[in-house]
Amino acid sequence: MSATIHLTLKVWRQKNASSEGRWVLYEAKNISTDMSFLEMLDAVNERLVLKGEDPIAFDHDCREGICGMCSLVINGQAHGPQKAATTCQIYMRDFKDGATVTVEPFRARAFPVLKDLVVDRSAFDRVMAAGGYISVNTGSAVEANTILIPKDKAEAAMDAAACIGCGACVAACPNASAMLFVSAKISHFALLPQGLPERERRVLAMRKAMDAEGFGNCSNEAECEAVCPKEIKLNHIARLNREFLRASILKK
């Protein structure tokens, strides 16, 4: 049932990448519990704009949990209190009347803040460019059903491919490691016959790019798995490590 609540927001404000940030308190009054978290921020922002103040900048797009654009840390948790949900899928019914809610950006060396809650995740694109693909030009594909893939393999590949590249795994990791993100792509292709010709090259190149971007190492904290909105599992990291070891040994 719908109700109305009042919250205090403690929000990270930062003018741009080179300025210092600070915490600012905002009152969020008369918030319907049917609103999504982002709709609540919209409402706060509308009021700020009418007062002539700079509204809180945050990233969002599809608002249905698939584009990976939204990116907040709410009360210390990447993507907020719900399991298997992105920030845009958080609803105000999860918050208590009168509570203070902290809202801050994803924090990682490889994700510099651009403004307020908006960070630059282009490091992920560069890691993908290093090897997150199968090299096949348009037009040179064989008839689709000549590649047979067992149903369970296809399902397992899909589990990994479901990654939305939001970066919550990095934000939650004490080392700001991108291992879950990278391993999801490695796993997706390692499980499919199409991925085999570039198997060794891919894992070596993507790992190298990941390190070059300033992401940390994995120390098995499992925080990434806990916050992943698509429930990408740690076993993909284990597969990445095996693939990496194998490729390193085979490397001429």
Added chain:
Amino acid sequence: MKLDSKIPEGPLEGKWDRHRFNLKLVNPANKRKFEIIVVGTGLAGSSAAASLAELGYNVKVFCIQDSPRRAHSIAAQGGINAAKNYPNDGDSVRRLFYDTIKGGDFRSREANVYRLAQISNSIIDQCVAQGVPFAREYGGTLANRSFGGAQVSRTFYARGQTGQQLLLGAYSALMRQVALGRVQIFARREMLDLVLVDGAARGIVARNLVTGKLESHSAHAVVLCTGGYGNMFYLSTNAASSNVTASWRAHKKGALFANPCFTQIHPTCIPVSGDTQSKLTLMSESLRNDGRVWVPKKKGDARPPGQIPEGERDYYLERKYPTFGNLVPRDVASRNAKQVIDEGCGVGPTKLAVYLDFAEAIQRQGLPAIREKYGNLFDMYRHITSEDPYRVPMRIYPAVHYTMGGLWVDYDLMTTIPGLFCLGEANFSDHGANRLGASALMQGLADGYFVAPYTVGGYLAGTKLGKVEATHPNFRESESAVSERTMKLLSVKGARTATDFHKQLGSLLWDKCGMSRNEKGLKEALSKIPEIREEFWRNVTVTGENGEFNQVLERAGRVADYLEFAELLLKDALHRNESCGGHFREESQTPDNEAKRDDTHFCYVAAWEFMGVGQEPVLHKEPLTFESVPLSQRSYR
């Protein structure tokens, strides 16, 4: 201006083949001397940019999001059609072509649609080769399902995330070209003007959304893949940043806009719950394969659904359309939902909803089977409504979802501006007055992977283009016009937000130009738009400055464009005094209240020429001829 669709001569089946042969080729050594700009990185943009780069062209790619992977194609759920006929159930290129022409209610071009059906199979091959994890059968072959309005199983899918997987496939091909140095990505950029030199598209002016700086880029051809304009209605299933600005600015520079009133209202969306809602979430129509749509027979029946006995339920789609039942095309399903709700049989707290019930399917197939097929959709529904669709029926209501209208293009997908191509949802070409489910992904990828790489090359090889740099005075001129508009937005300092104006516009359009339209309502809306626009420029408030990350400014610019474009959409809807597909004019219906076309007067594409804001646009007609599929009234009964 004479519209030339450049449809090749000869039998339908061989048109594309002959045309490809007739298109001039660019010498392989010369390809690297050409620069191509691609705006937008959805399925059409990513696939076009990757494929053009593979051929050797230098490609610059622009996207509004922080990464090309986030374009709104990613949210497509249900699947992608192809005429593979793997299930051996009678499908063929011809049947896919026929279904698409008929589904579009005879307002699309036969030649384009036939090409789309021919190409469909190569798309599946290409995506599988890229590693797209489509659903499989136990034997390892690809799985298919039937989907909205089709009587054959021709839809390929990756759970309920087909758009995501196809887009990630195209994105990976794109990133490979980035690594090879043939593609440069410009993310967080918004195209704000198209630049013409000697009448041809030679570049764009884009705003860097992080720094606020205007950036000019020159090229030999510009490819717009910027999606649809459904967000004009404020509430839609589109992503927040989907907008009409790129298309509209190109229109203002001379590209004709075709059939803007053809908008698709999708029948299965989660209903509106309050006035602070920012978007409507689509529930894939694949749900209609197993879910049954119903409302209580008794008006205003407030009992919970479980307490309404079978005999007191009206499964109205099954009752009225025994052949297609719950699988009727989107426009028919949406209109029928509106009809039962208007009659007072709506359900839920707002009464603006109908039930989509899985009880029977769960009983017949078992919970695990339903969970495997629709698990993520059911989860999504539960997140939003805090109701469990495994136990209680979903509540659904139609919402604006897709726009069939778009920039007019010829058979080469080139607009009326030489060198300006338009692909995917942004063009008008293949879906007529109504798009069938699982056909948007097919069209986006067909345009990008398999049409534009040939036709853009044909244009470049066959056209003499002088050297143009971004220092050309026409770029300066565009930059100053864009800056002037931005400064004007910032200087108003009024009392209403751009969002507030957007809501006002959206609700006006939804009321007067939504699921059903009439002359009186359209005229009323047309008289209000100039008033809203006038107030906008007098009373909008935009905080912050130009030279910074400013989301308020971004939004205001888009709303300002909607306030110009809305007038064109309404004029198109008013002039088309017939019902066809998603465009339902109350004045034109059959005795059964179905859409009634008027082929004598309206069997054409309406392509509008811009004459100035608030000025009467000029209508150009491209007659449609049907040689392979005889014109007939659609019937799904």
